[in-house]
Amino acid sequence: MYREKLLQTLRRQVKPAVGCTEPIAVALATANARKFVRGKPERILVVVSPNIYKNGFSVTIPGTDKTGNAYAAALAFAGGNPDLGLEVLKNCSKEDYERAEELLPFVEVRFDRDKTGVYVSATVETATDAAEAVIANRHDEVVRITHNGEIVFASARCAESGASGNSGDDFDVTCLSLAELRREIGEIPPEELRFLLEGVTMNMAMAEEGLRLGAGLGIGRSFRELLQEGVIEDSLLCKVRMVAAAATDARMGGVPLPVMSSAGSGNHGITAVVPLKVLADARGLGEEVLVRGLAFSHLVTLYIKNFTGRLSPVCGCAVAAGTGAAAGMTWMLGGDDDAIAAAINMMLGNLAGLLCDGAKHDCALKIATSAGEALLAALLAEKGVAMSGKNGIVVSSAEESIRHLGRISTTGMKDTDEVILQIITGA
Structure with missing residues (x-):
């Protein structure tokens, strides 16, 4: 439909x-x-x-x-x-x-x-x-x-200010439940979603540059060195964090390559895409599974941005794209709607308060955290872990939890950006 x-x-x-x-x-x-x-x-x-x-x-x-x-x-x-x-x-x-x-x-x-x-x-x-x-x-x-x-x-809709993630001629994905959204994606022929693989190619190429150059803060390349030295364990979780950080290092460090953005942000695109590709390679998941996971990851990211605002005091890479990635990976691992909701709630319960204090080199640290926690949420959901009842802003309904996050972002933290601006400008 x-x-x-x-x-x-x-x-x-x-x-x-x-x-x-x-x-x-x-x-x-x-x-x-x-x-x-x-x-x-x-x-x-x-x-x-x-x-x-x-x-x-x-x-x-x-x-x-x-x-x-x-x-x-x-x-x-x-x-x-x-x-x-x-x-x-x-x-x-x-x-x-x-x-x-x-x-x-x-x-x-x-x-x-x-x-x-x-x-x-x-x-x-x-x-x-x-x-x-x-x-x-x-x-x-x-x-x-x-x-x-x-x-x-x-433009036909010459509005000059808006916090929404949608423009007036965009389809409002929040008119669907998350379960309905997943079912709709599941009915799209995979060949019609293959264009999303271009984002995999772009974002993984940026990660390779980050590992090669040690751009930005060099977080990704330092992860690799720690792995090679045996200081940290070589695991899927560590690889997700390393590759996501490397792509962000390169992007924040000024490497002039494109990345595929998501909901208006290249860092969101890295977070929404890279963990899914690393997981697909590690688990031997096919292209159809990956492209459906990517579609779900991007759309859940947009879903959340419609409540928090396209730009907000909270780190969208964590609470929007990270949560989108968790939802996409949970589905890729065979999770049902309850498992997807559990993964979303775990991400919101875990990272809802992570601040956005501007785009800069240390975004690589936040994205490494977000990507790793997204994978962990998906793996825990696969094991049947789920929050029950009411846990702070998180409730059993993932959609309602997202709405609560939106209230925190737009109302509860309305003065946060002003304080951040005072700090960074020395006011």
Whole structure:
């Protein structure tokens, strides 16, 4: 019944991205505004939501050793291609990197406390022109472009701020129960889900680069060294953590390769994909099992994001993508709806309070934790372990537990991002 809608949702929410998607959203807005101006910039003003500001503050821009939203905007003006969406900085050259350095003095980045979720406004001014591009709701959703005060583009749903994981034309997966969602995926012919394997190829390639280069903090490569030294045990659980960390090391460390994102985040994509591939290889599970698990992992991730918000004070890699991965792996291991609900509840009971204090190198540690705990939850669910009754925010219904998590994220922690911003900006 929902086959086409779910496939469309997967294609819209699972996309390649080069670089952390918050500064990439800044780059994409700037590149779209850049199309409408002539000459050298006299000013590039970027106004973002606190969430975008936080996540773009410390992360490395791909292909460089530079960090932050301002450099992303400068590089986008120098050589960004808005037609590439979340891969807007994919083809930047050495000359573009050098020019971006020269443009930095013209860039100003502010955050607007009245904006929530995904919001970026980039205004580019030259001697002859001024253009503004606004991105909202999703990291690649341009909702408005103006040129010299005239609107040249406006989306049909020109909402300019929203914490929801869905854009107005997306299918709301939360209209289904998790059991219904699993059954719908189970009825989709596996060949129609094979496109999800592209994300496996991308994200595992990024992990290989992380292991090879020791990029970022080098967490993944250090895991491997500890294994080789016999300090930690060589196990499936350790391998999941090592590979997921390595992919994140490379991505947060600026390796200019794409990863397949999930619900607008490349780190979510790593968490939602890599553990499932490692498990499938270790257990000899076939392609059909893997692609169905991937579809479920991505959609449960999106399901949770619709309650917590696309950007939030809690670490989405843990509570959304990690939980999605746990659900997907539980199903891959033959778990039924009760086992899947048990795995989801274990993840929420375990990691619900993990903070998001911005995208940066140590995300590799959080993703290693999330990936490992996702596998552990699936394995425990396979053994029949399940929370019963009421355990804090976790109740017997996984859907209700997710709603409680959403309340914690959007209401209970409403001042958390403000405090984090004060800390990272030295205010």
